[in-house]
Amino acid sequence: MAVIGAQAQDFNVKKGIITINKKEIAKIDRKGVVYKFTSLDDKTTFWAEVKSSANNNFWLQLKGENGNVQDMEMKNVPFTLSKEKQAIMAVYFSADGLITEEGINSERATELFQSSNKELSDKWNKIDGDRKVEKAEETALLKKANINVTDDASIMQGADKIGFINTKTTKQAYSSHEATIADIKGNVIAKVSYDETKTMNAKRGVTLTTYDDKQFDLTDLNYFMDATDPIKANPVFIAKLYANGYKFGDMTQQIKDYRDAKTTEKQEEYNKHVVEARGKSRNIYDQEGYVIDKKGTKHTGLVTIEFESVPRDGDYRISGSVGIADVSSYGNSVAIKTDKKRLNFKAKEGVEFGVGNERYIGTPTSDDGGLGNSNGELDVFGGSSKFLIVDYDNGGNMVLHHLKTPDGFYLLLKGQKKAIYLGNKSTFGTRKEDTTKKLFDKYVNCSALQFSNYDTNTFEGLKKLVDDYVQSCN
Known part of the structure; x- marks a missing residue:
């Protein structure tokens, strides 16, 4: 008892x-x-x-x-x-x-x-029966093809060796095995891990994984054998692989074709993400437009410029575009693809380009500060060159803004080499009004115009300043 x-x-x-x-x-x-x-x-x-x-x-x-x-x-x-x-x-x-x-x-x-209610019996009896039929069919295919696996793990077709199996065995309380199955050239066709005991195989599952990412459930290892060892298991692996199209011999070209196809598939998926990510950005890619170079020559074609790194989309990160010079300086370089060739221009060259209804001017900004860098962030030192959108132009006197800072307006007066930011933002907070007034007086340099009469933070204020400057200071 x-x-x-x-x-x-x-x-x-x-x-x-x-x-x-x-x-x-x-x-x-x-x-x-x-x-x-x-x-x-x-x-x-x-x-x-x-x-x-x-x-x-x-x-x-x-x-x-x-x-x-x-x-x-x-x-x-x-x-x-x-x-x-x-x-x-x-x-x-x-x-x-x-x-x-x-x-x-x-x-x-x-x-x-x-x-x-015999649902469980019917279920498992059917599964067992189907597996036995499947195994019998796979074994029959090997026999018809005259393929067998020797005790030393050679895969033979008649007298010809067409592949082999390397098995690494770890012995603890029971033996566990890791099998690598290769063709005659040593190309890895599949791998599988399994245990000596039927119980552990049932608990953990046994999966045969091939070079082309297919997976086969090898519950068959638990049929017709109480203890699973390589000599008994190897024919099961080969039967499963052969029945599913893996013929061994020299499979180099077949493997290459698969890898080439996967590379193409990944590239196509990547390209799809590129298009999606670019569409979500504020960048311009291959849009009809023009560029006027520093000599005044106008070039027409497809315009590309990046104002920002393209954001992460899924597992892909797109950064930079082929053909744009110095892509690390976002908003500082523009490219145009004409009928004859691809041309690249820098903002510091003073070029102009346009896309749709928008016109951009390449200009440096004042060293006295403001929205100074190409990312539209505040830069206390200023002085960098960038492409700015022209919001208003009266005889070459302009109100501008950067694509990424639509509420940060610049003033560019005819004859001046640099645009200036006269708003109240600064790198470290808010710019003092006295500081902005000094910048205004020095840049505008016209006694007829008083700083206190203009709201230099807004487009309307700067537009009024430009119109008054044209009327009173030219």
Whole structure:
């Protein structure tokens, strides 16, 4: 007699009597792998069997006196080496009150066996049957092709060697194996890891992964063998691969074709993300427009300029465009693709370009500060050259802004070499009004215009300043 503790219950069997916590609850009798449960008053009887698939999937099958069968999932049944106690605990934990510490529940038995349900048996029997058929077909294909695997792991087709298998074995409490399967040229066709024991293979699963990222479930390793060793397992691998189009021999070209196709696929996906990411940016790519160079020559064609790095889109990050000089200086370089060639120009060259209804001027900004760098951020030193959008032009006297700072306006007066920012923003906060007035007086240099009369933070204020300058200071 043995005693097993399971969730505070002590299950015992002695002389055909089941006890739970030393209390007799039912009779049990075994015939083969089937156990007959009978109530102590002999009024209720049912039969129980713990069934398993070829791949160690377990379920409980119960049969009533009327012949109806019920399949039930095994629910947290404690481990035991005793098949008898396994059946008792399977019924106790899985049959929803069919047996309790008080005995067999006759009402539950009557309710349970009013109908039959063999879904689990049908499911696993079909899977087992399908796998046996599949394995037989794969084995037949190998036989027809005259392919076999030798004990030294050579893959042979007749007298010709067409591949081989290298297996690395790690021995602990049990052996685990890692197999690498190659063609005759040593190209890796597939890899697989598996264990010596059927139970561990069922628990962890065995997957054969090929060079082209296909995966095959090798539950077949658990068919027709109790212990899985390389000599037994290798033919299963080769049968599976051969049946799915991996013919061994020299597969160099086939592997190259796959890798080339994957490279093309990845490039196409990358290009798609490029287009999507660019479409979300404020950059200009291959749009119809013009560039007027420093000599006054006008070039027409497709204009490209980057004002910002293209944002991350998924796992892709696009930065820079081929053909744009100094792409690290966003907004400082423009390219145009004409009928004859691709031309590149710098903002510091004083060039002008236009796209659609927008006109851009390349100009340096005043060293006295303001929105000074190409990213539209505040730069206390200023002095950099960039392309600014022309918001207003009166005889070459302009109001400008950078694409990334639409509310940060610059003033560029005819004859001046640099545009100036006369707003109240600065790198370290807010610019003092006295400082801005000094910049205004020095840059405008016209006694007819007083700083206090203009809101130099706004487009309207600067437009009024330009118009007054043209009227009073030229």
